[in-house]
Amino acid sequence: MPDQTAVSNKFLGIIPMDGRLELTALPGVRWLFKKRWFPMAAILFNMFMFMVILLSGVVGGFSSGNYIFGIMIVWILWWVMLMMVLVPVFSRTWCMVCPLPSFGEWLQRLRVFGVNNKLFGLNVKWPERLRNMWLCNFLFLATTFCSGFFTVKPLATFLLLGGIIAIGIVLSMIFEKRSFCLYVCPVSGFQGLYSNLAMTEIRRKNPAICEKHKNKTCETGNKNGYGCPWLCKPHSLNRNTYCGMCLECFKTCPFDNMAFNLRFPGTDILVNSKRGLDEAWKGFIMMGIAIMFYVAMMGPWGGLKDWVRASTLGGWLTFVSLHASMNLLVIPGVFLVFAWLSKLASGAKDVPLRQVYVNLSYSLVPMGLAAWIAFSFGFLLPNGSYIIHVLSDPFAWGWNLFGTANFPWTPVLTRLLVPLQFITLFGGFVFAADYGFKLALQTYGDRRTAVRGFMPLLAMLMLVTILFGRLYGG
């Protein structure tokens, strides 16, 4: 058992990370979480928004994406909210209110609000070999191949979101519960890994109660709610990765033993459970995509943009192969070198390289999120003003619902853009380095060994941060 001394459960050695503030202890919160119409009301509202988004996508065709509701709301408003607020603060709260699987789930349950534990559908168990992030990794990567279309062509956004809904319905009819959300949805992989950084979590309160409770209704369901649709064991959940925050366990637990906690960001990174190469690759892919998106869309290289928007098939295929190999081979390969250097420097003989590789890759999670947040500023500040136009004229039909249809394109505070990006990257580095050290302690056990093994990782993190800084503002 690695010696996790007092230093390791304090951030930067100063801030304690063990504390939890239970939000469900506040008046009204637990009451709300136990109502069956929560979060369904939010889902219905989002369903309405998505209908508007889908309609605007079909109607928009190949017209200018900047003036179509669907594209602006999804790729500027929702994506930025996801990156900057929903995931880092609220974990997988989007999954709580996401309407994309709802048709499928309503068809499974044959209910919207009520409880029917005999689910309709074939309820096939998801194949064991795919019970990981690999499929999400490839699907997410595949969607980024088409990034030159989704953010500019309304019809492409319709095809993506409509396709996700359709696939969700089909998979819900075949497989059990939220198999689609867990193992297929492209957003799920990203949220899954990065929710480890979040400041909220759902955990059981008193372990003794759960030990005595033989019929774990949080798993099986009862008349008050469904057994965990995310195939988790709420009574022993210790990581945010696969918990979709649907709040069913709040309804099914007869002892009100589930809690929604506020906590220090990132503690899940240190939880040694279900770690694997799939999650390591997810970390690499997210970083690689951030680099590629920045270079292609916010860089000045027109030739690359022509590749990304497929002005020639050959160019697009070149982009696809470069992008895929960078994400699947180059970045993992470079990290392998540093992992090997770390093991070499540490002098540890008994720790397998694979374990070093997987464990230390979690230090890239804060780094990757910081890179994404910094990247998001790059389109939020210049182009966020389109949202104001699009709220009044969602379909480019000449409407003026709120009087803002003539609001011009207005870049906001662009002189702060690069400084904001630098600050974000700096923050990401601090988190990555601190967690990296703690991960080294976990991996190598002995403190002296860990300090030596940490140095190559620290060097790599410094290099990566400076390279991102050079890309974003150098």
Next chain:
Amino acid sequence: MKLKWPRSARAAFTALLVIGSTLAPIVGILAYEKYRSRQFAADIVARAPEKGNYSPQSFTLPVGRKSVIRIRNIDTVVHGFAVPGLGVDAGQIKAGHVALVAVTPEKTGDFPFYCTVWCSEFHLNMRGVIHVVEE
């Protein structure tokens, strides 16, 4: 004392909610737009010639009566719309925007209209004709 609604009422209410958040908005939006478009004597879509040019490229207006023409730019570049013979110029119509033009033709005849903004390699081809006829 909790009030329990009968099951059928609850089911109906749920169905209403679901339809109200899915089908109803779509139908409502399309219906509203159709209603709004009734007042236009001509509803033109502007796009570059290689994507289809103005559509329709020719249409009819009655002489002596005020007609409102709507031009929707569904392209990704700026277009224009001007009918010199009728003294009408919608100026620059940005991508994704809509221009409304009111015209009262005073005599019958054929009046060509042009795109006035550099929009494509085939910009010169972007034109059509308005036929003004007796009612």
Next chain:
Amino acid sequence: MLKKLAITGIIVATAALFGCLAHHGWTHRYGPPAPHDQKARLTLSIPYRDTELVLDPAEVDADVWQAIEPLAVPLLQQVTQPPWPVGLTPSVNVQAFHNGREIYFKLAWEDDGSDVAMTVDKFVDACAIAFPSQPGIVPQSIMMGYSSPVYIWHWKADADAEFWNGDRPEQPDYADRRYPFEDEESAPIQRPKLQSAVMDMISARPGSLTIGPQQLAQGRGQWKDGRWAVVFKRTMVAGNDQCRVQPLTGARAAAFAIWNGGHGDRGARKSLSQWVILAPQRAPRPGGRATQSDGGGRQSSRRPERPIFRLFPSAEAADPSAPAAKEPKVINVTAQRFKYTPNVIKVHKGELITLRMESLDVTHGLYLDGYELQMKADPSSVGKITFVADKTGRFTFRCSETCGEFHPYMIGFLHVTPNSRFTMFAIAILLAGGAFAAAAVFTNRKQKGASTNA
């Protein structure tokens, strides 16, 4: 069993609904599907005739022309902006032939009055033929150098009168705004000594019309009974400097323009045609001697370099040691979908910069982050902003006029050196990293000391 049927039904219905919507969206992606009206490409055949013309007025009706079927080429207005053009010359009849050494074109069109001299309210009748200087033009694309560089033979009635009849014009020099361009950059033209009634010109794109290096085309026009007829003649000899201005290199096409001075046509205001495909006939080979008379077949394999012309030389070519205090340093940027050229610009802190942008295809803009300056340009007008580069760092400039699908990603970088922001950031990271390393090592030693004491 019923359950499986229901599930299959749901899956099929979902797929069908999605498929229908996707199909509808795809067929209507550009709006209502419009019938494609592909106009037939006009072809002008250029037969071989063993005749030579000396551009005598009588030759306008020479027998050789009677025997060639004229091609009626429809014309359109070029200018589609106010002030609106007054009239349109609806079509021009074109005939052509070659005799192995020279090539001849005859243009004939209706004009109710011959305008041979510029007066207060009238301009000069003229006509022109343009040939693309690069292969790969698209039929029905805009001519006159808009999307491809062209060679132009420009005949003007006043030049004709002066060259053939010795009629001197009243004003020898005048400002000729050939295309609506920049207000303060009108091009004063001194009348060159006339070598013929036709001027050879080169244009890379609108606004870059310049006189060609060689003046080889000749022409003569005659107005009679409400019709102009103009005959062009030019040598096809190759193998010397003149081959750069060979008219039949690149794609074999030509476009025609007519100016009716009485309608106020001048410069960009004219009636012009689409590209017409040229189909020259080979000359018969006398004996075993090869000729080069196949209308430029061999020349077309040589690709001329694309000339980049500016009305005025860029100030970048100016002496760098010249005092920069008062004169702004002009940086020329060209904008096209979806990139700027140059895409990365480096300047020093404190320099007075003028960014001058020309557009090569559609309307583009330029918004500079950090300085929050904005301008726009289109093929007929140039944009300029002048500022002092007082903020250092790297700043993005982006397109501010919707110019196509990738408009939000049309971006360039402006570096104002020294980039102290990045230097500070890099130093901060290095310091933080050093602090982490030091803290790890230091607390390690402290731990070790504590444990040995215990």
